[in-house]
Amino acid sequence: MTTIRDIAKAAEVSVATVSRVLNNNGYVHVDTRARVLKIIKEFNYRPNAVARSLYKKQSNTIALILPDITNPFFPELAKAVEDALNLYGYTLMLCNSDERPLKEREYVEILKQKYVDGVILVSHTLAPEDLERLGLPVVIVDRNVHGKIPTVLSNNIGGARRGTRFLKEKGYKVIAHLRGPENIVTSNERYQGYLDVVADESWFHEGLTAVGNYNMKESVTATKELITKYPEIDAIFSGNDVMGVGAVKAVQEMGKQIPDDIGIIGFDGITLGEMIYPELTTIAQPIYEMGVLAARMLIKLIENKPLNTTFYEFPIKLIERKTTR
Amino acid sequence: MTTIRDIAKAAEVSVATVSRVLNNNGYVHVDTRARVLKIIKEFNYRPNAVARSLYKKQSNTIALILPDITNPFFPELAKAVEDALNLYGYTLMLCNSDERPLKEREYVEILKQKYVDGVILVSHTLAPEDLERLGLPVVIVDRNVHGKIPTVLSNNIGGARRGTRFLKEKGYKVIAHLRGPENIVTSNERYQGYLDVVADESWFHEGLTAVGNYNMKESVTATKELITKYPEIDAIFSGNDVMGVGAVKAVQEMGKQIPDDIGIIGFDGITLGEMIYPELTTIAQPIYEMGVLAARMLIKLIENKPLNTTFYEFPIKLIERKTTR
DNA sequence: AAGAAAAGTGTGACCGGTTACATTTTCAAT
DNA sequence: ATTGAAAATGTAACCGGTCACACTTTTCTT
Numbered sequence: 001m002t003t004i005r006d007i008a009k010a011a012e013v014s015v016a017t018v019s020r021v022l023n024n025n026g027y028v029h030v031d032t033r034a035r036v037l038k039i040i041k042e043f044n045y046r047p048n049a050v051a052r053s054l055y056k057k058q059s060n061t062i063a064l065i066l067p068d069i070t071n072p073f074f075p076e077l078a079k080a081v082e083d084a085l086n087l088y089g090y091t092l093m094l095c096n097s098d099e100r101p102l103k104e105r106e107y108v109e110i111l112k113q114k115y116v117d118g119v120i121l122v123s124h125t126l127a128p129e130d131l132e133r134l135g136l137p138v139v140i141v142d143r144n145v146h147g148k149i150p151t152v153l154s155n156n157i158g159g160a161r162r163g164t165r166f167l168k169e170k171g172y173k174v175i176a177h178l179r180g181p182e183n184i185v186t187s188n189e190r191y192q193g194y195l196d197v198v199a200d201e202s203w204f205h206e207g208l209t210a211v212g213n214y215n216m217k218e219s220v221t222a223t224k225e226l227i228t229k230y231p232e233i234d235a236i237f238s239g240n241d242v243m244g245v246g247a248v249k250a251v252q253e254m255g256k257q258i259p260d261d262i263g264i265i266g267f268d269g270i271t272l273g274e275m276i277y278p279e280l281t282t283i284a285q286p287i288y289e290m291g292v293l294a295a296r297m298l299i300k301l302i303e304n305k306p307l308n309t310t311f312y313e314f315p316i317k318l319i320e321r322k323t324t325r
Numbered sequence: 326m327t328t329i330r331d332i333a334k335a336a337e338v339s340v341a342t343v344s345r346v347l348n349n350n351g352y353v354h355v356d357t358r359a360r361v362l363k364i365i366k367e368f369n370y371r372p373n374a375v376a377r378s379l380y381k382k383q384s385n386t387i388a389l390i391l392p393d394i395t396n397p398f399f400p401e402l403a404k405a406v407e408d409a410l411n412l413y414g415y416t417l418m419l420c421n422s423d424e425r426p427l428k429e430r431e432y433v434e435i436l437k438q439k440y441v442d443g444v445i446l447v448s449h450t451l452a453p454e455d456l457e458r459l460g461l462p463v464v465i466v467d468r469n470v471h472g473k474i475p476t477v478l479s480n481n482i483g484g485a486r487r488g489t490r491f492l493k494e495k496g497y498k499v500i501a502h503l504r505g506p507e508n509i510v511t512s513n514e515r516y517q518g519y520l521d522v523v524a525d526e527s528w529f530h531e532g533l534t535a536v537g538n539y540n541m542k543e544s545v546t547a548t549k550e551l552i553t554k555y556p557e558i559d560a561i562f563s564g565n566d567v568m569g570v571g572a573v574k575a576v577q578e579m580g581k582q583i584p585d586d587i588g589i590i591g592f593d594g595i596t597l598g599e600m601i602y603p604e605l606t607t608i609a610q611p612i613y614e615m616g617v618l619a620a621r622m623l624i625k626l627i628e629n630k631p632l633n634t635t636f637y638e639f640p641i642k643l644i645e646r647k648t649t650r
Numbered sequence: 651a652a653g654a655a656a657a658g659t660g661t662g663a664c665c666g667g668t669t670a671c672a673t674t675t676t677c678a679a680t
Numbered sequence: 681a682t683t684g685a686a687a688a689t690g691t692a693a694c695c696g697g698t699c700a701c702a703c704t705t706t707t708c709t710t
Contacts, residue, residue, distance in 0.1 A: 003666055014690045019668060026669090027687045049438040050384065051666035053375045055695045061418075061439075070404045070596070075394045082394075082421050091435060093386075094419040096407050110416060113374040114386075216600055245600050252602040271395070275541055275570050276601050277577040328696055339660045344698060351699090352657045376696035380665045 002043045011039040022047055059115040062298060063093040065104055066122040071214075072242060072272045073287070074122065077141065080291025081120060088299050090117070101125045108134055118298045123184070137301040139294045144185050150301065150310045152294045154285040156186050159316035160193020163265045163283045164237045170324055172235030172263050174203045176226050178247060180214040180239045187214065190239045190267060208233065212243040219246030220253075227254060227262070234262055235324075241266035241273045244280050248323060264323040278322030286314050327370045336364040347372055384440040387623060388418040390432055391447040396539075397567060397597045398612070399447065402466065405616025406445060413624050415442070426450045433459055443623045448509070462626040464619045469510050475626065475635045477619045479610040481511050484641035485518020488590045488608040489562045495649055497560030497588050499528045501551050503572060505539040505564045512539065515564045515592060533558065537568040544571030545578075552579060552587070559587055560649075566591035566598045569605050573648060589648040603647030611639050 004022075008015045013032060020026040021036040028036075039045075053059045064081055066074045082092045093116060097104045104126055111119065118137035128147050131138065140151045167175050177194045180187030191209065198204050210226045212219035219238070223246065227233055236251075238244035244266025251262050258264060258278055266273055269284025293312060300307055329347075333340045338357060345351040346361040353361075364370075378384040389406055391399045407417045418441060422429040429451055436444065443462035453472055456463065465476045492500050502519045505512030516534065523529045535551050537544035544563070548571065552558055563569035569591025576587050583589060583603055591598055594609025618637060625632055 001666095004668095005666080015667080016669075016691080017689060020689090023668080027689080029688060032688080046434065046438050048379075048440075048666050049435075050375060050378045050440045051695090052668075053695095054373075054379050054666080054697085055668050057695080059375065059439075064419075068404065069394070069400045069407075072397065072400075075397075075400050078419065079393065079395045079421060082419065091439070092419050094389075094403065094407065094417050096404060109371065110374075113371050114384075114416070115373075115375045249600065249602045272597070272600065275574065275597065277574045326696095329698095330696080340697080341660060341699075342658085345659090348698085352659080354658060357658080373696050376665090377698075378665095379667085379696080380698050382665080 002045045007039050007045050011036045053115050057115055058117045060089055061091050061093055061116050062118045063095055063111050063116050064120045065095040065097050065107055067099045068096050072270050073268055076270060076287045077291040080288040081295045084292040084295035099125055117302045120294050120298055137298060139298045141294045150297050152290050152312050154314040154316050156189035157193040159283040160190040161197050162318055164194045164197040166318060167235040167263055167265060174232045175235040175237055176208040176233045178212040178219055178222060178236060178238040178243045179209055187239055194237050214240050216242050216246040219243035220250040223247040223250035236264045238266045241268040241270045241282055245272055245276055248276055258323050259325040281321045281324040282319050284317045284319045290314055327368045332364050332370050336361045378440050382440055383442045385414055386416050386418055386441050387443045388420055388436050388441050389445045390420040390422050390429055392424045393421055397595050398593055401595060401612045402616040405613040406620045409617040409620035424450055442627045445619050445623055462623060464623045466619045475622050477615050477637050479639040479641050481514035482518040484608040485515040486522050487643055489519045489522040491643060492560040492588055492590060499557045500560045500562055501533040501558045503537040503544055503547060503561060503563040503568045504534055512564055519562050539565050541567050541571040544568035545575040548572040548575035561589045563591045566593040566595045566607055570597055570601055573601055583648050584650040606646045606649040607644050609642045609644045615639055
């Protein structure tokens with residue numbers, strides 16, 4: 001492997017000069033620069049990133065910690081993050097936490113050892129006090145945390161209200177809700193949004209909400225139970241698209257028509273919603289933009305540039321497709 | 326940050342001794358070891374992975390280069406790889422190549438600069454000669470390459486034959502094929518498998534094959550064109566599940582019944598197939614196992630342990646679900 | 651009890667960059 | 681010609697580990 005000293009020797013300058021050329025700082029005579037550059041090209045020399053990291057205490061790498069890349073929401077976000085990072089010369093470490101706070105914390109320790117510059121935490125399970133002690137620049141995506149940690153999310157309550165109201169406007173009479181895990185903020189917010197719209201309805205009762213844990217299979221069984229128990233249900237507001245897809249499937253398996261017998265609306269706006277028939281109407285978050293923004297914010301944080309806002313809430317967008325009439 | 330020298334000072338030993346304790350090699354007196362360990366715990370010391378990497382020329386990091394994590398096949402593989410790597414103390418770098426050989430090559434350069442220990446290349450687009458020059462341990466997944474590079478894949482031709490034959494056995498008469506990109510080995514192999522089974526049929530002609538480029542939306546339009554042009558088609562063997570899902574959707578949009586009017590079988594065995602209605606019959610590759618094996622092979626390669634086989638072809642499994650009668 | 655082998659520990663070079671500081675050269679201003 | 685700032689370059693310490701080698705102490709062998 002060629003090192004900076006090899007280059008220095010070949011170009012008949014000191015390593016400092018080569019370093020100056022590489023980093024474009026300090027004074028270097030044009031002729032010298034040209035000579036060094038020529039040698040670098042000749043040797044096809046690339047500075048050793050690890051050596052650089054050791055001295056600079058940073059690695060141009062950031063980590064994305066998420067529950068499980070297998071869940072179709074996350075790849076879209078991960079892609080956005082990676083695209084953005086690439087633009088700024090960073091590379092991406094992918095960490096699946098499996099929803100385990102312990103694994104998240106272990107990962108953070110390992111990442112610190114590796115001089116990872118920062119972390120994007122998606123749908124994390126860490127306690128706020130853990131977050132404070134992280135000792136690394138962090139941006140949170142998708143889960144609100146009281147505190148001064150930069151956060152990117154979308155308007156969950158507003159979106160949920162909008163979606164539920166939309167179902168009402170479309171003439172659906174009895175709207176059920178599939179909700180996510182009970183310990184997750186977004187899940188509760190979306191539930192809250194649903195409640196805000198329907199709590200005063202004459203038909204409303206708590207039994208119309210079932211837990212699908214943001215999971216497709218659970219959603220299928222939950223939906224079937226729901227509809228069997230309360231046949232008057234004619235619409236479902238699902239807390240995310242994955243459960244929404246499950247609901248669509250469940251309803252179809254029961255032989256009911258979508259959107260006539262039952263209308264369904266999801267939340268998230270993942271592409272999965274466009275892969276099924278009928279296509280899923282949904283409250284879409286701008287997932288890609290959120291990923292890009294999170295990456296940008298983190299980089300600013302790392303590079304000590306000022307953040308205009310430390311809390312960014314994206315508006316949602318209702319995408320009317322085929323599961324509502 | 327505490328360094329090994331801080332620990333050495335506090336424990337009143339030399340850095341070498343601390344290093345010996347950390348790495349469990351060389352002679353260290355039990356009492357000394359205990360003392361050092363105590364100090365380490367007290368200081369909550371973690372050795373600096375970057376410094377270690379610099380000397381050892383390895384980083385306990387491997388990279389996964391794949392076309393696009395957004396394509397639902399890859400997250401499942403990525404998860405498997407990550408799980409396996411974790412077990413062995415490695416972390417994962419995620420690199421989206423966007424199918425661009427140039428980007429793949431650039432990534433490899435950056436990865437080498439970072440002392441990444443090895444690379445798993447999935448569905449790569451690199452030329453064989455590029456692969457040879459990589460200068461890093463590599464394992465290839467999903468795409469066959471003539472050469473001595475360790476490879477993990479599944480029996481594409483056999484699987485394709487099996488799937489096509491299965492449609493015939495089920496009594497379908499005119500079987501079309503949705504194929505992937507023309508420059509991709511797996512895509513061609515699956516096409517070949519299809520041909521092997523149907524080429525001699527009286528009804529067979531080349532028009533029954535359409536290109537869906539492994540892509541959902543393209544598959545939808547391709548399927549519609551196919552069926553409109555050749556209404557005698559009553560079954561589709563799709564080169565992958567994503568296109569299979571597209572075909573299901575297209576057929577449904579055309580108002581035809583699955584599996585009675587048209588039977589569909591996919592290839593891959595991704596969970597997406599279970600998310601739609603009716604669930605997709607498919608030729609399943611053991612994706613998770615393939616990912617795990619690729620990771621294991623790469624680690625063996627990195628650690629200079631012998632590989633029993635450099636070429637591993639997994640058997641496929643027909644999973645009969647609801648898109649075939 | 652002597653000598654050899656094993657056990658225990660320390661010193662300092664090394665990995666390959668960056669940069670503070672020192673030194674030398676250039677050049678415009680006086 | 682002199683001066684002093686700017687320009688150009690070099691030296692060596694530093695980042696935080698690892699390990700070859702040297703050295704001392706303990707244990708074993710005969």
